[in-house]
Amino acid sequence: MTSIGEVRLGHIEFINCLPLAYGLSHGFGEGLDIVTGPPAMLNKMVIEGQLDISPVSSIVFAKHSEKFLVLPDVSISANGYLQSILLVSKRPIAKLDDARVALTSKSATSHVLLKIIMNKAYQVTPEYYTSTATTQSEALAQSDAALFIGDDALYAYHNRFLGYYYYDIGREWQKLTGQGMVYAVWVANREFALKYPDLLHMVYKKITGGFKYGLGRLEAAADTVTAKVPFTSEQITDYLKLLKYELEPDFQAALLTYYKLASELKLIADIPDLAFAEVR
Numbered sequence: 001m002t003s004i005g006e007v008r009l010g011h012i013e014f015i016n017c018l019p020l021a022y023g024l025s026h027g028f029g030e031g032l033d034i035v036t037g038p039p040a041m042l043n044k045m046v047i048e049g050q051l052d053i054s055p056v057s058s059i060v061f062a063k064h065s066e067k068f069l070v071l072p073d074v075s076i077s078a079n080g081y082l083q084s085i086l087l088v089s090k091r092p093i094a095k096l097d098d099a100r101v102a103l104t105s106k107s108a109t110s111h112v113l114l115k116i117i118m119n120k121a122y123q124v125t126p127e128y129y130t131s132t133a134t135t136q137s138e139a140l141a142q143s144d145a146a147l148f149i150g151d152d153a154l155y156a157y158h159n160r161f162l163g164y165y166y167y168d169i170g171r172e173w174q175k176l177t178g179q180g181m182v183y184a185v186w187v188a189n190r191e192f193a194l195k196y197p198d199l200l201h202m203v204y205k206k207i208t209g210g211f212k213y214g215l216g217r218l219e220a221a222a223d224t225v226t227a228k229v230p231f232t233s234e235q236i237t238d239y240l241k242l243l244k245y246e247l248e249p250d251f252q253a254a255l256l257t258y259y260k261l262a263s264e265l266k267l268i269a270d271i272p273d274l275a276f277a278e279v280r
């Protein structure tokens with residue numbers, strides 16, 4: 001590999017990554033081979049070595065940490081409420097013992113997060129299954145409650161069914177732990193990072209620069225998608241202001257709390273070290 005054009009970069013297709021998408025389409029993505037999709041698709045590709053750098057669900061880093069190095073200062077995080085990790089339920093959450101709960105097939109982090117919250121905060125153990133349903137009516141036709149992420153969750157957040165219960169899982173996590181939550185981190189394939197440090201550095205600068213560019217122009221970024229998505233510009237900017245895209249020590253600590261609770265419930269084998277890539 002000799003040129004930046006050969007680096008395969010993953011990109012999440014949700015509005016949560018709109019600031020980066022805007023930056024990438026305004027110069028920062030020039031020459032990059034960008035693969036866009038939902039987190040579950042990028043997770044699979046980066047595990048299989050089909051992407052060199054990509055956002056991954058933070059639980060995926062824990063399960064495959066030997067394969068990856070984490071990029072510093074980049075993540076999808078929030079302190080509490082975030083609107084886009086949502087449990088829609090026909091009953092109050094505390095009454096979901098023995099219920100059937102549908103988990104969106106687009107996610108990985110939120111599945112484990114919900115299981116931790118159900119177990120530790122509400123002492124309930126429903127039956128979980130993965131579903132490709134993207135709407136409330138479809139998912140709840142076969143279940144008592146359904147977990148959505150990304151744009152599907154945001155749509156459910158703004159279009160509530162009368163009589164259903166809505167739980168912002170970021171807020172539930174904050175109530176349980178007192179901490180924020182890191183939903184996704186950006187990783188580089190370890191071999192790629194060690195073999196091509198200059199390319200890694202260049203792509204890292206494009207990701208962080210692209211984010212900064214988009215975050216500085218949120219209204220303009222939102223205006224580029226309002227014709228294609230069922231949200232107003234204001235709904236998009238209000239949502240994006242709830243998200244944090246750094247990986248400061250507080251968020252690193254929050255991530256380790258998540259890993260600790262996940263390992264207590266045997267949802268991951270062990271708590272990984274956050275091994276960072278050398279990018280400067």
Ligand SMILES: C=C(OC1C=C(C(=O)O)C=C[C@H]1O)C(=O)O
Binds near residue numbers: 056058183
């Ligand atoms: C906040 C979000 O962050 C994400 C949630 C993920 C997950 O649950 O696995 C993965 C990547 C991000 O898209 C969201 O999608 O709503």
